[in-house]
Amino acid sequence: MDTPERSKVGGTPISKFEDSPVFNFINSLSPIQPVKSVHSIHTFHSPGSAAISSVFSSPHVSFHKESRFFIRHPFPDSVKQDACSDGLDESNIHSRVSNGAVLSASIVLAQANCDITCSLNEASVDLVDESSTQPDFSQSVQVDNGSPNHNTSPFYGVKLDFKLDISCTPSERIKLVKDMTENTQIPHTTKIGLEVQFPADQMKEDASGSDWENLISDNTDDLLIFEPATGSETSKSEEKDYGISLNSQRNASCLHNVSQDSFMDDDGETDEHDGMSPMRSSACQEHENFDDLNLKTEAELNNDVPLGCKVDSQQHRGVRRRCLDFEAAGVSKKNMHNNSNVPPSISLPINAKPNSDNRQLVSSKTSKTPVPYVLPGIGLHLNALARTSKDRPISQKTKTPGREFISRPCSMRPFSPAIAGEKQSFKLSDPHQSPDPNGSEVHNSQAVHSDVSLIPALGIEESTSPKKKRRKTENSGENEGCRRCNCKKSKCLKLYCECFAAGVYCVEPCSCQGCLNKPVHEETVLATRKQIESRNPLAFAPKVIRTSEHDQEMGEESNKTPASARHKRGCNCKKSNCLKKYCECYQGGVGCSFSCRCEGCKNAFGRKDGFEEIEYEEELDACEKEGVKSDDGKANANVPKLEHHHLSESILPVTPFPSCRSSVKLPFLSSGKPPRSSTLSLMNRSENQQAECKSDQIFHDDDDTSEDLRVNSSPCTAVKTASPNGKRVSLPLNGFGMSPNLKGGRKLILKSIPSFPSLSTDAPSSTQINSSVEVIFIVFKVVLIFQYEISICLWPSYFVEFASDYFRMYLSYIFIWKMVMRKIFIFVSHLFYFNKFILNTIF
DNA sequence: GAGTTTGAAACT
DNA sequence: CAGTTTCAAACTC
Numbered sequence: 001m002d003t004p005e006r007s008k009v010g011g012t013p014i015s016k017f018e019d020s021p022v023f024n025f026i027n028s029l030s031p032i033q034p035v036k037s038v039h040s041i042h043t044f045h046s047p048g049s050a051a052i053s054s055v056f057s058s059p060h061v062s063f064h065k066e067s068r069f070f071i072r073h074p075f076p077d078s079v080k081q082d083a084c085s086d087g088l089d090e091s092n093i094h095s096r097v098s099n100g101a102v103l104s105a106s107i108v109l110a111q112a113n114c115d116i117t118c119s120l121n122e123a124s125v126d127l128v129d130e131s132s133t134q135p136d137f138s139q140s141v142q143v144d145n146g147s148p149n150h151n152t153s154p155f156y157g158v159k160l161d162f163k164l165d166i167s168c169t170p171s172e173r174i175k176l177v178k179d180m181t182e183n184t185q186i187p188h189t190t191k192i193g194l195e196v197q198f199p200a201d202q203m204k205e206d207a208s209g210s211d212w213e214n215l216i217s218d219n220t221d222d223l224l225i226f227e228p229a230t231g232s233e234t235s236k237s238e239e240k241d242y243g244i245s246l247n248s249q250r251n252a253s254c255l256h257n258v259s260q261d262s263f264m265d266d267d268g269e270t271d272e273h274d275g276m277s278p279m280r281s282s283a284c285q286e287h288e289n290f291d292d293l294n295l296k297t298e299a300e301l302n303n304d305v306p307l308g309c310k311v312d313s314q315q316h317r318g319v320r321r322r323c324l325d326f327e328a329a330g331v332s333k334k335n336m337h338n339n340s341n342v343p344p345s346i347s348l349p350i351n352a353k354p355n356s357d358n359r360q361l362v363s364s365k366t367s368k369t370p371v372p373y374v375l376p377g378i379g380l381h382l383n384a385l386a387r388t389s390k391d392r393p394i395s396q397k398t399k400t401p402g403r404e405f406i407s408r409p410c411s412m413r414p415f416s417p418a419i420a421g422e423k424q425s426f427k428l429s430d431p432h433q434s435p436d437p438n439g440s441e442v443h444n445s446q447a448v449h450s451d452v453s454l455i456p457a458l459g460i461e462e463s464t465s466p467k468k469k470r471r472k473t474e475n476s477g478e479n480e481g482c483r484r485c486n487c488k489k490s491k492c493l494k495l496y497c498e499c500f501a502a503g504v505y506c507v508e509p510c511s512c513q514g515c516l517n518k519p520v521h522e523e524t525v526l527a528t529r530k531q532i533e534s535r536n537p538l539a540f541a542p543k544v545i546r547t548s549e550h551d552q553e554m555g556e557e558s559n560k561t562p563a564s565a566r567h568k569r570g571c572n573c574k575k576s577n578c579l580k581k582y583c584e585c586y587q588g589g590v591g592c593s594f595s596c597r598c599e600g601c602k603n604a605f606g607r608k609d610g611f612e613e614i615e616y617e618e619e620l621d622a623c624e625k626e627g628v629k630s631d632d633g634k635a636n637a638n639v640p641k642l643e644h645h646h647l648s649e650s651i652l653p654v655t656p657f658p659s660c661r662s663s664v665k666l667p668f669l670s671s672g673k674p675p676r677s678s679t680l681s682l683m684n685r686s687e688n689q690q691a692e693c694k695s696d697q698i699f700h701d702d703d704d705t706s707e708d709l710r711v712n713s714s715p716c717t718a719v720k721t722a723s724p725n726g727k728r729v730s731l732p733l734n735g736f737g738m739s740p741n742l743k744g745g746r747k748l749i750l751k752s753i754p755s756f757p758s759l760s761t762d763a764p765s766s767t768q769i770n771s772s773v774e775v776i777f778i779v780f781k782v783v784l785i786f787q788y789e790i791s792i793c794l795w796p797s798y799f800v801e802f803a804s805d806y807f808r809m810y811l812s813y814i815f816i817w818k819m820v821m822r823k824i825f826i827f828v829s830h831l832f833y834f835n836k837f838i839l840n841t842i843f
Numbered sequence: 844g845a846g847t848t849t850g851a852a853a854c855t
Numbered sequence: 856c857a858g859t860t861t862c863a864a865a866c867t868c
Contacts, residue, residue, distance in 0.1 A: 495852055574850080580848095582850055584851080
């Protein structure tokens, strides 16, 4: 179709381009042959180029997405046809040569499917049929076409892809899917469609299993790679899309079984579900029943999901929520599934397995081995504290398996699918659960009977530990249990609520009243969270920041805290002396730091004053002079609140390590004062010497960089000078800022930068200069050419033309630049040489 | 379990 | 930004 056009288009600019003397010149240096570009153009449809497209972001990708996106939207029938053919066009393009006939057949089928319905509902039916029966694809096709309740609900690309999967023969599907996945950067919806490959799941049971397994894993990987991007988006539309795909998943084939199983497959846990096929089938059928209700809109599905799918939707809701919670991190479904794949240490009843996700999670919950993603500090606020405290002697009291079973999960899995599942499971299993004001929820609980197998799994322990007992256990467990809130007025939508603050839904054991922090009120929860985060982006960040071992040492050194963590903002205790759990530091099992503004700190995990008390007293004075509000002379009082925020905030969010590091250093920083002290008054104080010494000590344990820094940091006796950068530089720098030696700071920076080729010795030969320049430019050129060729291959015709001109111009610039740079190099080197010569001569 | 204390969060 | 109020957990009895 458009091939001739493309080649035509592509050819023109290329020839033009090749005529360019610049291009010729560059090509004379380039190992890449110009021919290649032409070839590439022709291989536009080839897997090779496609692969490239998937690697490099290019206009092609966006275009592609555009089209896919377009396809995804509801169409009138006529448009639908186009869309289908369009969407197929891509696959057709890719595989036209090899199996065009076959594909066209499948395309026809797919088109038929497009016409047929594409309603989620239908999909579920079809797939259920499929999953409940042995994979007979011809049969499935028939079902598709004949399904009586096809409706005209919106059609999504998901569907299309999915249908394609179904309607092809296994081998064809393999090819098709491969082609599609290879040649297209699949938008998330489409991705889901592929991911759906549930048929693939069935395929596994099929003869061609091996192929499919490979394919599945490949695809899944791809899908998973892209997923986070989608998930990380918090926009409504994105959510919606996501939700849609999820729904389609769910409907498509008892998603909980298929998709999960397929993911499990990736981890090689096929054994587990292989034996459960029958169970799955039954479960699917139950879903099928519930699917009758699935004509509801996406939103409805989210808020008032028909039970059968409740659990699933919750799981995914959990995923979505996690994405929202940790936007930067972008939780991928892969994670989710990986998590779910955590081998349960406690074997569950066979009937507990089918709902793999929940079950897996539950089981992992029961496991005594920490779940991988139950890492402290993953956004967990008080729960993180609780977690931390677990590590502490204080909380290391006896743990009964049961208690652990109950508590662990909630506190450490923020909005993870597990949470939803847990919650659900709690609800299901807990006989004491008070009727949820929201009927739907109760309904769901009951309706999830398809998942009821869950109940026994949990119920075993749950039933033996009723609410009160659990609370009691929790109370006696010293933070071991997950936090269960008792909110009465906040509706669990404020940070007062520990569950909410920790990023988890309230669970049954909570005694909250009018709780809105539940999956059913997801929208509200998310909105509230957004609102709170808008006020304070770190509101949901971990309150206790774990540090690396390296920092641990530092932290311990300074504060004698056994923990390698510090409270993000520090406490503000006035009366508890940081000896009660009113104190967040104490509660978190961490010592107070200089960030704290506590009075009379006696924190058992480390007093903020400690051996640095003296210097802080002086510091305090200085701060008072500065007008910095201080409490009663405690160290932390010296640290302006804003600074804490600044530091902690700059640190926390993304990378744990930097944040940790900074968090630990923060205290030192405070002690070192430079930062705070952009004011000279602090700088000149003698106590800084002490701090400096300390910082030097710290550096001994530091990495290379810090070693450099240490070397350059001023000795204790060094004269203090204010480091202008101290305050605003990133934490590490802040940490270094402790040694208020401006000189040192600069040295550090210089040292950390790869040194420029030494010019201090003899003047570099022109060969050296040339070679270095050559290398740079050749690399540059290769990259450019490569880019250009790729763009030629992928970009639309008009783009190519534009690109060629642009590129030619670009190359011209480069050429000029190259000349200029060469001159500069020569000039500089000679200048150095000349200087050196002069110096040597004169002195 | 009720009442008090406490400090964080939220509000003004 | 500081002061006040609200809130829920921690604590005490």
